[in-house]
Amino acid sequence: MMYRKLTRGFGLLILLAMSASPSLAMEDEIQGLMLIIEQRLEDPAARQEAMRAGRNRALLCSYCHGNDGNSVKPDVPNLAGQNPVYLLDQIGKFARGERKNFVMNSLAKDFTLDDKVNLAIYFARQTVKARPQDEALAASGKRLYAQRCVGCHGERGHGTAEYARLAGQRPAYLRLTLERFRAYDRGEQQAAENVRRSPIMESIAARLSDENIEVLAAYLAGLE
Template identity: 40%
Template sequence: MIFGLRVRHFLVVAGMSFSAMVQAESTDVMSELRAIMADDQGRQAAYEAGQERIRFCGYCHGKDGNSKRDYIPNLAAQHPQYLFDQFEKFGNGTREDYVMSKLAKTLSVDEQINIAVYFSQQKAKARPSPNPALVDAGESLFKTRCAGCHGQKAQGFQNMPRLAGQPAEYLGIALNRFKQMDPTQHSTPMIGIATVLSDEDIESLAAYLTTQ
């Protein structure tokens, strides 16, 4: 990407550290992404380019971003900043997944942006709860523990993911993964949130959020 090469050259000449260089590039990409989302024509162009590139993604996440498999997350209506951020994490090894880690390395920055824009414009579909008896408890727990970051309706915000409508199985997997993380190796605040959740708490949250 031209702007990325120019920024990288400037920073190297300026003598900035590699970590500072990466952070500055990431900031520029996020600024570009916000500009695209704020411009109707730019957003439509990115959407159409993303639509051409998501064929492989659609096999698992669904062409409309609604997952075809309960252990795989929805991407529909997810915030583009969050989606792009996950591409970066899979690409640099912060997150690991057999398929996504490889896929992220094959996509250019432009393609990552376009895919993120495309899925962000899709409509997320709520799912029936696998355990309706736990929905009320899950709603209460969500509003107490989770709404502060993910929003009162679980729709997320910028780099905070949308949880509404996610498959219950995936939500359970994700919360248990955070629960098992070593806080000396990972810095996400989700470790502290998930650590105190019981198995029933996790089941209740998943039972509620998937219906939203």
């Protein structure tokens, strides 16, 4: 019964969002996702079931993202510790083709809303495993992060419902992602499967040198 109420409410919010301006539509969609997550977490029995079901579904993700959301591949992001609303939003983007990756697009299209919510809750409640990097590089990265990134991703890089958690991410993934954003701004050709556009991130990455990217990755990878 709770699930039917949630899905009806979510559908109404999305229909309202579609008639709004792009920025308002995004805000309404995020609010809708927050409502779904909050209602699932408020009920102890529903929360426990979400964790159980999410853990089972996460087996499909474990080859790349690990059983607990800590990536087993250097160029694949950690999902552990991410904001559940952010995760749910990103799964939806893959399902709709707004983010492109062959594997993720295929999986996300097959997930039910219940699957997506349970996965988001499960991964969000896992602990990310930080990887301390070179101290000198990390110190430089900390200064640069405070200048360029803290406004959206937070003082400790933990992100929000709208912006990704960067703390504890794989350094190779951080470097690759920033390099791709920078390449988009420069109009360089990218493989279709790597498409992930963000005007804000592209404009920021455009001003980053290779050294800047290296120190940011070193700093963020070591944060818990």
